[in-house]
Amino acid sequence: MTADEELPKIPVVCPACETRSRVAFDDVESAVARHNEQLHDGDAVAEVDPDVMDQLADRVAEDLGLYE
Numbered sequence: 001m002t003a004d005e006e007l008p009k010i011p012v013v014c015p016a017c018e019t020r021s022r023v024a025f026d027d028v029e030s031a032v033a034r035h036n037e038q039l040h041d042g043d044a045v046a047e048v049d050p051d052v053m054d055q056l057a058d059r060v061a062e063d064l065g066l067y068e
């Protein structure tokens with residue numbers, strides 16, 4: 001394991017806190033869940049930047065095609 005990650009950091013935005021942070025791809029789901037649990041009583045307030053989500057969805061769809 002090195003500090004250099006192959007996967008991009010994912011921007012997570014929280015409109016309520018007015019924060020924007022970048023989280024490692026592997027950790028993004030738990031980071032969002034943790035934030036929402038700790039600061040918003042479990043409401044889904046923070047989320048992955050929707051623009052990036054679209055790009056990721058496209059890329060994941062392409063990647064999945066490789067495993068067919």
Ligand SMILES: [Zn+2]
Nearest residue numbers: 014016017039
């Ligand atoms: Zn928040």
